[in-house]
Amino acid sequence: MTTGPTTAADSGGIDRRTLLKTVGGSALAVALAGCTELLEDGEDSLADADVPDEPIESGLQTFTEGAPSVLGVQAQYGAETAVRRINENGGIAGREMNLDVVEEGGAYLTNYQQFVDEGKDVTFGPISSSGHAEMVPEIEAQEVINVSTDGTVTTLYEEDFPDVTYSFRFQNHDVMEALAAVMQAVEVLGADSIDTYAGINPNYAFGQDEMDLFSRGIEALTGAEEVYSGFPDLGTGDMSTHITEVNGEAPDVVFSSCWGGDATLLLEQGHANGMFDAVDLLVGPVLYGSANDLSEDLVDGPIYSGSRNFYWGEPSTDQWSPAADLVSEVEDEYGVVPTAHFMSGYGAVTAWATAAEKAVSLLGRWPEQEELATVLENHGFFTPAGYHTIGADHQGYSNAHFGELTWSDDHDAAALSDVNVFAAKNVSPPPGETSADWIGSW
Amino acid sequence: MSRFLVERDGQTRVRLSEGMELTKSQSVLAVLGLVVLFAVPDITRLTSLSFQAIHRGILFGLAAVGLNLLLRHTELVSFGHAAFFGVGAYGAAVLASHFDVSSGLLLLVGSVLASTAIAVLIGYFVAGYLDIYFALLTLAFNQVLYAFVLQSGYFNYSDGLSVRPDGLNPPTLFGLQWTSSGYDLILYYFTVVVLVVSLLAMWKLVNSPFGRALDAIGQDRTRARFVGIPVEKYVWIAFAISGVYGGLAGGLFALLQLHVSPEPTLYAFVSGEILFMAILGGFGTLVGPVIGGVVLVYLLIQAPFYVEYYNALTGLVLIAVVLFLPEGILGSIPKIGTGLARRRSDPGLLREDVATVGSSLRRGVSRAVTTVRIIVFGVN
Numbered sequence: 001m002t003t004g005p006t007t008a009a010d011s012g013g014i015d016r017r018t019l020l021k022t023v024g025g026s027a028l029a030v031a032l033a034g035c036t037e038l039l040e041d042g043e044d045s046l047a048d049a050d051v052p053d054e055p056i057e058s059g060l061q062t063f064t065e066g067a068p069s070v071l072g073v074q075a076q077y078g079a080e081t082a083v084r085r086i087n088e089n090g091g092i093a094g095r096e097m098n099l100d101v102v103e104e105g106g107a108y109l110t111n112y113q114q115f116v117d118e119g120k121d122v123t124f125g126p127i128s129s130s131g132h133a134e135m136v137p138e139i140e141a142q143e144v145i146n147v148s149t150d151g152t153v154t155t156l157y158e159e160d161f162p163d164v165t166y167s168f169r170f171q172n173h174d175v176m177e178a179l180a181a182v183m184q185a186v187e188v189l190g191a192d193s194i195d196t197y198a199g200i201n202p203n204y205a206f207g208q209d210e211m212d213l214f215s216r217g218i219e220a221l222t223g224a225e226e227v228y229s230g231f232p233d234l235g236t237g238d239m240s241t242h243i244t245e246v247n248g249e250a251p252d253v254v255f256s257s258c259w260g261g262d263a264t265l266l267l268e269q270g271h272a273n274g275m276f277d278a279v280d281l282l283v284g285p286v287l288y289g290s291a292n293d294l295s296e297d298l299v300d301g302p303i304y305s306g307s308r309n310f311y312w313g314e315p316s317t318d319q320w321s322p323a324a325d326l327v328s329e330v331e332d333e334y335g336v337v338p339t340a341h342f343m344s345g346y347g348a349v350t351a352w353a354t355a356a357e358k359a360v361s362l363l364g365r366w367p368e369q370e371e372l373a374t375v376l377e378n379h380g381f382f383t384p385a386g387y388h389t390i391g392a393d394h395q396g397y398s399n400a401h402f403g404e405l406t407w408s409d410d411h412d413a414a415a416l417s418d419v420n421v422f423a424a425k426n427v428s429p430p431p432g433e434t435s436a437d438w439i440g441s442w
Numbered sequence: 443m444s445r446f447l448v449e450r451d452g453q454t455r456v457r458l459s460e461g462m463e464l465t466k467s468q469s470v471l472a473v474l475g476l477v478v479l480f481a482v483p484d485i486t487r488l489t490s491l492s493f494q495a496i497h498r499g500i501l502f503g504l505a506a507v508g509l510n511l512l513l514r515h516t517e518l519v520s521f522g523h524a525a526f527f528g529v530g531a532y533g534a535a536v537l538a539s540h541f542d543v544s545s546g547l548l549l550l551v552g553s554v555l556a557s558t559a560i561a562v563l564i565g566y567f568v569a570g571y572l573d574i575y576f577a578l579l580t581l582a583f584n585q586v587l588y589a590f591v592l593q594s595g596y597f598n599y600s601d602g603l604s605v606r607p608d609g610l611n612p613p614t615l616f617g618l619q620w621t622s623s624g625y626d627l628i629l630y631y632f633t634v635v636v637l638v639v640s641l642l643a644m645w646k647l648v649n650s651p652f653g654r655a656l657d658a659i660g661q662d663r664t665r666a667r668f669v670g671i672p673v674e675k676y677v678w679i680a681f682a683i684s685g686v687y688g689g690l691a692g693g694l695f696a697l698l699q700l701h702v703s704p705e706p707t708l709y710a711f712v713s714g715e716i717l718f719m720a721i722l723g724g725f726g727t728l729v730g731p732v733i734g735g736v737v738l739v740y741l742l743i744q745a746p747f748y749v750e751y752y753n754a755l756t757g758l759v760l761i762a763v764v765l766f767l768p769e770g771i772l773g774s775i776p777k778i779g780t781g782l783a784r785r786r787s788d789p790g791l792l793r794e795d796v797a798t799v800g801s802s803l804r805r806g807v808s809r810a811v812t813t814v815r816i817i818v819f820g821v822n
Contacts, residue, residue, distance in 0.1 A: 100747070102747055103752075106705045106706050107706075107743070107746070109699060110495065110498070111746075114492060114495075114743065117490070118490075129601070130601035130703060133604075133701075134604075137611075140610070142622070160609065203599060203600075204601055
């Protein structure tokens, strides 16, 4: 498997010029990559730019309450951490950044409109797929950039809104984690050993999109046959009927994009009903999103989870100090281990902040929304998760992570072992091609 | 006296049509209200008030006006009016998403037809019930519709449907494709016209013999039946009319939001909010529910930005309204006005107010002390 382009941890041989060049040319980019300590004092190339004094106002909408807050609060921590680091390192081209956070539940459009009314320079979020789809046309109408933290349905930018200007998404889209799940299953069991598969996915756009992509991928790679596909309601209180159906069919692989409380429930009821004896493998792209809510007995069994574009232990924190520093900072500040949704918030802010600084250095002044949107297209930047790009399609592309669910006594939380890192080009279609067509061509 | 001015009970009244008369102060308030309504886009441009939130509030208020026909006149509490609001919204969304209908007015016609059909159907089943049974039945029908839409691929589950016929642009209004801000503005003025016409129609209705019959039904069904009023039939018709208002508001809401999903339109909580709007604004008045709609929606939208426990805020407001403004915002204005006028002419009344508040507080503290003593010692 490929790994991210920056696995070297020993920075002793990197001088300031090389470091700046590597991470995108500014002290801010270095700070957000988590490499501040590598940078000695130096002159600021943005000092002469014509930039307003007042702070940048930004807004994040995320799930701060209820079951989805398992993901939403992590995104909030991530965004807050990025903003804190920005301000501790002199701001964006000298401008400090303020972040307002609001609950997104059922109020995606009104939240975005309110942020725009308040004169926000940029908005981030939401977590919800349907909320993101609802917002895109409004973002295009209001012309204030939004970098979505999540809302990862693949068809959003591939089919529904292929030509947008102000709407971006940082986190990997569904095809990347569904295909990472396919490849992980093939690696663990072998293509010849996978004859049947089943799915238990939440009953809404995200769950349906994930199951569709997984089905296409696993059938193309192994020729396996689907024996069961169930869609429990999001936030359901019982999955036992679906688990009984799966046990009855005893497929080789079960795929589940359940997340938050649903993921915990699936593992609890799966264990209670002997699902992990009946099947050879469970692959779930976002099971690890509930890392801080799982108990040690729940992670036992042939269970592999994805961790989207960030897993804090890959590369190992022994070798990769930016991730080690981040984990330590997040545990001290918030008392949790950061999950991929932490990076959803951190990366969305970082994408915009580094692009804004790049735009200032290009223009010599603060950019207009349209100019900043142009810079964000094909923009590359680092975070402690490695290197990321925002494509011309406005979709973020990063490595996808998948590993065996295990337990970390050190962190008193679920962890992943034997983590595979899938390069974006191996799990997402080339530019201009849709995921369905691309998988169909395998 | 001219055609528009009549003398009644020693007062000069403005006569709009047969049976529709306003006192001088009511006329001034009505004109002022109209001016404010039409000036909202300018007011929000010059202040930090949210145009979208006010527009949305007016639409929910329109649905509450419909609900108020049942609440005020037949004295039936509906906990299921989001059904009509939601069906109206989905009526427009289905036409735009599945049938590519691009005319906003046609979408609105679809909304009204769909909600009327549902209201006639539900009304048929609930018209014969009273009190808690009526409330629970309306709630049950609401939840059945919500669950049906949530489980249906045709309605795109919880994700809902877009009201953008071409996927990106809003529908046309009056045959023209507007820019985003132009669309919002035209739709707002159209909403104001619809609101005014709807209020006038409701006024005419409640002051008609049919409206009086509804009042009689609300006071005593048995007596109404004995005087020859076909009670169930009239309640059924009132329920259907009430649903039309909900559907009209829902259709306009779909045109405003351009995306319809089950939770903000069909969920039972929305029914509770519509009911609350009528109570908050003053269910004993015609325009009160609109005021209640604007105030509550504005509160619900803005509160999360300023208050951490914003969910509790709605409850606190409801408690405050019930305790201090039992007749709602608009319903309490005459009483507050009279009270202030009396205190202006007799300042001694203020001393009595202070004494009343003081004795209430003393009574409250004394009760609390007694309760604590009983809890701690078992006896008083």
